Amino acid sequence: MSISGMIEDHQDRSHAKSMNPRLRRFWASRARRRRYTALLVAMVPAGAVLLAVLPSYGGTTLAVAVLLPLVLVLMCAMAIVNTQLGLATYASSGHRNLDERQRVEMDRATQVGHRFTGVLLGVAFATIALGTTFSPESVVFPSQLVTPLLWVILLVHSAVPVCYLAWTQPDDVPDDTDGARA
Numbered sequence: 001m002s003i004s005g006m007i008e009d010h011q012d013r014s015h016a017k018s019m020n021p022r023l024r025r026f027w028a029s030r031a032r033r034r035r036y037t038a039l040l041v042a043m044v045p046a047g048a049v050l051l052a053v054l055p056s057y058g059g060t061t062l063a064v065a066v067l068l069p070l071v072l073v074l075m076c077a078m079a080i081v082n083t084q085l086g087l088a089t090y091a092s093s094g095h096r097n098l099d100e101r102q103r104v105e106m107d108r109a110t111q112v113g114h115r116f117t118g119v120l121l122g123v124a125f126a127t128i129a130l131g132t133t134f135s136p137e138s139v140v141f142p143s144q145l146v147t148p149l150l151w152v153i154l155l156v157h158s159a160v161p162v163c164y165l166a167w168t169q170p171d172d173v174p175d176d177t178d179g180a181r182a
């Protein structure tokens with residue numbers, strides 16, 4: 001099986017999961033999606049702070065026993081929330097499984113995500129380039145900020161489209177499963 005075939009297979013499975021009636025009911029509320037979006041957004045700077053602090057403690061017991069497991073738990077929690085929001089918004093379904101309205105929404109979310117990432121990369125580049133080029137030699141970019149900066153850029157790039165969709169999509173109107181109208 002080719003890589004594109006495996007990707008399409010994964011998208012088909014994700015789309016089938018996202019069509020699950022229990023999952024649709026759980027994520028139907030815009031307010032619930034917004035709460036999870038806020039949680040995901042809050043986890044990004046929390047992870048950046050942890051990653052910035054971690055090198056300061058080196059191989060100490062605090063770093064190994066507390067901070068590193070905390071970073072790993074945070075990464076897992078973010079992956080779960082991002083995946084669930086992706087299922088809730090059909091973001092992981094792939095273009096071919098979406099209707100025309102969903103495709104337009106997905107394209108808009110992708111566009112917003114790329115613009116946001118582009119601005120973030122531009123600001124990071126300008127800050128680092130200008131800060132290291134036009135400052136006294138005593139001013140050095142702290143290397144312990146590289147990992148948190150890459151963390152933020154990676155997560156912004158992967159999460160902004162899903163967060164945008166989760167925030168802007170209206171409440172899902174549940175389908176009438178028995179066909180009867182009240």
